[in-house]
Amino acid sequence: MRESTALDRMICFQLYAASRAMTALYRPHLDPHGLTYPQYLVMRVLWHDGPTTIRDLGRALRLDSGTLSPLLKRLETQGHLRRQRGTHDERTVWIHPTETGTRLQTDIGDLSHALACATGLTTDELTQLHTLLHRARGTADTPREGQP
Amino acid sequence: MRESTALDRMICFQLYAASRAMTALYRPHLDPHGLTYPQYLVMRVLWHDGPTTIRDLGRALRLDSGTLSPLLKRLETQGHLRRQRGTHDERTVWIHPTETGTRLQTDIGDLSHALACATGLTTDELTQLHTLLHRARGTADTPREGQP
DNA sequence: CCCAATCTAGTTGTGCACAACTGATCGGTG
C-alpha cells in the first residue's frame, strides 16, 4: 500500500475503506441486474427467509425505515417484491419476493465465494476476519437495539 | 448476536455493518464540533500532513472529487480550511487548515484509543484485524488507482 | 510550435444512511 498519513493507523478508517472497496467489487456483478449492494442484501434476506416484515429486515440489516422505505419502493417498482399491510397487526408491512425477484437468485448466482477470493486472503484468514468483525460489532452495535 | 439470516456468513456484510457501527461510535464525539466522520478524516490528514492538494486528499481517503468538492466547501464555510488554486500548476487546489481548523485537533483529542476500546477487542486482536483489513484492501482496492 | 491525449477540480443526478418527526395502530391499565 502507499498511504503515509495517520489514517493508516485508524482501525475505523480501515473498516470504512475496506467496506467501500468490497462493495465496489460487488458492483460490476450487480449492475447488470439493476441492483445496488443494499438492494442485493435485502433480496438475500428474502431468498433465505421468504416473506419478511420491514421491521425484521431492518433488524437483520441494521437499517431503519428511513433507509428501507424508499429502497423497498424502488425494488417494488422493479418488480422484485410486493408489499402487503399485515392483517393481524396493521402496523407491520410484509415484504413478499415475487417470482421475478426469486429468479434473480439463480441469475446472479453465488458471489460471496468469488469475491472472498478477490480479497486475496486465505480461508483461515477470512474466518479470522469474520470472527473479529462479528465480535467487534457485537460490542459496538448496542445503540440501535437491545434484545429484551 | 441475534441474526439468523444468510447475511451472517457474508464477510462483506460484516464489513458493511461493522463500518457503520464504528462510525456511529464516533458520531457523539464529533457532533458537538459540527463534524461528520468523513469531514473528521479530512481534518486528520490536514493535521498530520499540513497543506495538501485535493488530489492527494482523494488518494489518501480513496474518494473522488465528486465527494470531496462539496465536503470541502462545507468545511470551508465552517472556517476549518481555506482553498487556494495552485500557482505553479493551476489545475490543482491546495487545502490549508486554518487556525480554527488546527485548534479542533486539541479540542477533539484522541478518539481512536477510546473507540478501539469500545470494540471490546484486545490489543492483539485489533492489530490482527488491522492487518487483515489492510491486506484485504490491498488486493481489492486496485480499481481506483494503480501506482505506475 | 501545435495539437491531441491526460490530468484536475467541479457539477449533476441517483441512491443510500441517519436524525427528527408524523400519523396510524396496538397493548395494557385504570
Place this chain on the structure above:
DNA sequence: CACCGATCAGTTGTGCACAACTAGATTGGG
C-alpha cells in the same frame, strides 16, 4: 371503555459515495 405509552412505517432534510460528464490547464509527440 377510555386513555397512555410503545411500536411501526413513512416523510423530510442533510450529507456522503459514486457514475458520468464538463471546462480548463498541462504535457508530450510530431
